[in-house]
Amino acid sequence: EVQLVESGGGLVQPGGSLRLSCVASGLPFSFNSMNWVRQAPGKGLEWISYISMGSSSIYYADSVRGRFTISRENVKNSLYLEMNDLRDDDTAVYYCAAIGSISFYIDVWGKGTTVTVSS
Amino acid sequence: SYVVTQPPSVSVAPGQTATITCAGNIIESRSVHWHQQRPGQAPVLVVYDNVDRPSGIPERFSGSKSGNTATLTINRVEPGDEADYFCQVWIGGPDHPGVFGTGTRVTVL
Numbered sequence: 001e002v003q004l005v006e007s008g009g010g011l012v013q014p015g016g017s018l019r020l021s022c023v024a025s026g027l028p029f030s031f032n033s034m035n036w037v038r039q040a041p042g043k044g045l046e047w048i049s050y051i052s053m054g055s056s057s058i059y060y061a062d063s064v065r066g067r068f069t070i071s072r073e074n075v076k077n078s079l080y081l082e083m084n085d086l087r088d089d090d091t092a093v094y095y096c097a098a099i100g101s102i103s104f105y106i107d108v109w110g111k112g113t114t115v116t117v118s119s
Numbered sequence: 120s121y122v123v124t125q126p127p128s129v130s131v132a133p134g135q136t137a138t139i140t141c142a143g144n145i146i147e148s149r150s151v152h153w154h155q156q157r158p159g160q161a162p163v164l165v166v167y168d169n170v171d172r173p174s175g176i177p178e179r180f181s182g183s184k185s186g187n188t189a190t191l192t193i194n195r196v197e198p199g200d201e202a203d204y205f206c207q208v209w210i211g212g213p214d215h216p217g218v219f220g221t222g223t224r225v226t227v228l
Contacts, residue, residue: 059214
């Protein structure tokens with residue numbers, strides 16, 4: 001079964017840090033580009049970061065650039081998101097998502113992990 | 120920035136057809152993909168490359184594109200189709216990995 005499982009979410013104070021992880025199984029992880037997508041409560045989907053198969057290309061949305069860092073370890077089938085200087089508006093469900101096609105569509109989603117930024 | 124607009128809501132009776140649009144200047148030059156998100160669940164891909172369906176997605180779901188607008192059509196709507204639907208477009212620039220449409224809530228009456 002193809003699966004992405006996120007972990008690391010939780011409650012953090014404004015200005016704090018968290019590290020999210022995503023472990024993949026059942027798919028050729030090293031041949032997938034990987035992404036983090038978030039969804040604030042009651043809102044739509046926001047694509048916040050992308051990392052290519054070999055980590056040579058990394059993109060960030062304006063809303064997180066300079067505060068978040070995406071990385072991956074192909075030998076561990078793992079994706080990470082280091083989040084610093086967290087703000088109230090970073091509160092969201094964070095989804096790990098895989099792209100396995102040259103058309104760059106997300107074909108596998110994790111179930112998400114919840115990050116709540118609040119004092 | 121790239122803006123991709125969808126109608127906020129669509130209501131449809133069971134057995135009828137739901138039509139969801141996705142509009143924006145970027146649409147004409149890119150492939151459009153569609154994701155279904157049932158309440159409390161993660162999204163699921165239902166259409167890719169404008170018109171194709173992943174295995175396991177019913178033929179009732181179909182996609183099309185013309186100019187700056189892509190369309191997801193759900194024929195013979197069932198209660199289980201009640202969900203939010205998002206179109207997705209890849210940008211691939213350092214400032215914008217990709218963009219999602221604003222989302223459409225499909226309500227089955």
